[in-house]
Amino acid sequence: MMKTLPTTAKAIVIGGGIIGCSTAYHLAKLGWTDTVLLERKKLTSGTTFHAAGLVGQLRTSANITQLLGYSVGLYKELEAETGLATGWKMNGGLRVACNEERWTEVKRQATTAQSFGLEMQLLTPREAQDLWPLMEIDDLVGAAYLPTDGQANPSDITQALAKGARMAGASIFEDTEVLDIEIDKGRIRAVVTDKGRIECERVVVCAGQWTRAFAARFGVNVPLVSVEHQYVITESFGVPSNLPTLRDPDRLTYYKEEVGGLVMGGYEPNPIAWAVDGIPENFHYSLLDSNFDHFNQIMVQALGRVPALQTVGVKQLLNGPESFTPDGNFILGEAPELKNFFVGAGFNAFGIASAGGAGMALAEWVSKGEPPYDLWPADIRRFGRPHFDTDWVRTRTLEAYGKHYTMAWPFEEHSSGRPCRKSPLYDRLKAQGACFGEKLGWERPNWFADLFAGEEPKDIYSYARQNWFDAVGREHRSTREAAVIFDQTSFAKFLLKGRDAEAAISWIASNDVARPVGSLVYTQMLNDKGGIECDVTVARIGEEEFYITTGTGFATHDFNWISKNIPPDLHAELVDVTSAYSVLSLMGPNSRLILEAVTNADISNASFPFGTVRTVGIAGCPVRALRITYVGELGYELHVPIEYAATVYDALMIAGRDHGLVNAGYRAIESCRLEKGYRAWGSDIGPDHTPVEAGLAWAVKMRKNIAFRGRDAIERQLATGVRKMLACFVPDDPDVVLLGRETIYRDGKRVGWLSSGGFGYTVGKPIGYGYVRDPEGVTEDFVLSGTYELDVARQRVPCKVSMKPLYDPDMLRIKA
Known part of the structure; x- marks a missing residue:
């Protein structure tokens, strides 16, 4: 006798493939026994039944690898738990x-x-x-x-997961089509099926290739084809x-x-x-x-x-x-467009390998409001504006599919769907030899070829030093010795405004941003575990208005995090103004001389010190100038209304002729930031890393009696210590190529891996950053007392360790 559809549920999973059944299984295991899974036809009848069933684990992300490893552990035990065969074989x-x-x-x-x-x-x-x-x-x-x-056998594993879900209390209904989701004032109220209506507040859509069209009905963007x-x-x-x-x-x-x-x-x-x-x-x-x-x-x-x-x-x-999907990674998480609408889809033909861990992660996300660990490579918030266009998504996805087994070159760029989002300077920079990369649809200059010397602005990929190595070295040295312009128009930019804007940003930001108008503060935004969810700069441009800048690829993620963490009783509104402003970053020891030549404003250090923001006039344009740097030199981010960008750029280039001003790209930024020890979100820092662990405790307002999200966790760490700490590693061999994920050995024992790697042209050495881990606790003395090696392509390479920046612009020497 068929079970009657319930009228209420705590969570509803839509889709009866292996991802949906795994999610229902794990929700029930977490005690959500009134979870309901709805399948429009039969379990596995979408695409699961014809999957090939290979289960591999290794990915370029430690946490995605951990997630796939969880799948293996689950599949090993599932038959014993449920009595149903899974076809699982650990045959290597x-x-x-x-x-x-x-x-x-x-x-x-x-x-x-x-x-x-x-x-x-x-x-x-x-x-x-x-x-x-x-x-x-x-x-x-x-x-x-x-x-x-x-x-494994995909259909058998799915049936075993379904049985396990039922055993734990979940209900599964086949031949039940979801017709609609009732939404009232931005909140999910019910799911309507052809068999009846079920009240609920949380929906998990695991509908495979049907997910994009279904989610779009409710304003949710799921980029897959x-x-x-x-x-x-x-x-x-x-x-x-x-x-x-x-x-x-x-x-x-x-x-x-x-x-x-x-x-x-x-x-x-x-x-x-x-x-x-x-x-x-x-x-x-x-x-x-x-x-x-x-x-x-x-x-x-x-x-x-x-x-x-x-x-x-x-x-x-x-x-x-x-x-x-467009980048070959699957899609997990709560949709930024609709609260309590979760997605697990787009598995790029490795859904069987991912399903155990993906279902576990989704269940925890639904239950606890956050994933079990940082899953940024699969997070639905990694997408943005270009991904609303299905034609663009399809074009990029077909390229990604075709590269599934091609060489995974370091620094490789996609070529399809380009150019999409262009700075007003795109044509100028292209004519001057820019070799562009792309992020979230934006064309960004990675480096500049010397056209007069016959260099071609084209990447030639290799695991050795690539063809742009010397060109980036030129840009790096100009940054250190003269001046450069970086076109960073692709920065994501938000305005937070309203009568309670100060109170809202003070709760969300871990540094003290409640400073006078004209102040500019670098800050993290933390979760309840103290993990770094956002890494931003906050400029106070009015009593009730803050201007927030973050990385290109984090536009959707950071906007979502900030907006959902504004306390509901406060009056503050977040607005995305990314497309309103170009950003010309004028950096280098000669940058003040150049800026003085194009503005009548007093930009002396006394009048315009580090960590401040001012509006200055350049060639008839009101420019929001931020005195800040990510390369370790005197510099200014010039935020320019988009229609003035070319005019301001031309004025700067003319004024800079006598001061060595040249164009430079993102690879020079990366080289300079590694030397200066600046952290990068998504690699060196993220939700699994706290400011204390990352050497950023100085940027947390612990000395002030100001409440902020994550404060309790930071207090506990400062009192009890940490089990990992970020350090800098410099191989003795200057020809070693560091890319990240190289194994760190301390006194012959594996203690971690590099989160990022590159080359510092001023110090003349490869540079890597990574966390030194020890379950008994890690201190700075512990880190510095060890003898270190890096494993690079299975070769041990001796290296030095440092807890301080390698480059000091005032001393121009290696400190470690």
């Missing part, structure tokens, strides 16, 4: 390399695995063949093996059941054993978008027509690796659409 995962650059990538992946606590073994081609005897190895350079990877994905299922030909999964990225292919045969698929460089005009209405347990012509390019590559495929029978060429 093998990855092969066919050339020296791929081998370098694999060795760096092995270092990353080691950093994150996974033991990835490097193998010779012969050792790889011993594990996978079906393959030819004539073209192999080496391989890597992760013993804890595996494979459907792409055809094919794989072959062969007849049985004696393949051993314990055969590891195999990824052969140079041949664009993957393999797993299935009932004595093989599943073989891949990622072609010319993918085919599906359902461009919408998904057919009754599409469930449905596959697409096999496209043998299109798959032939993958089959040709596979035959060279596994010759047995030439003679074995093929049961099926399965073509099933799956949802992919």
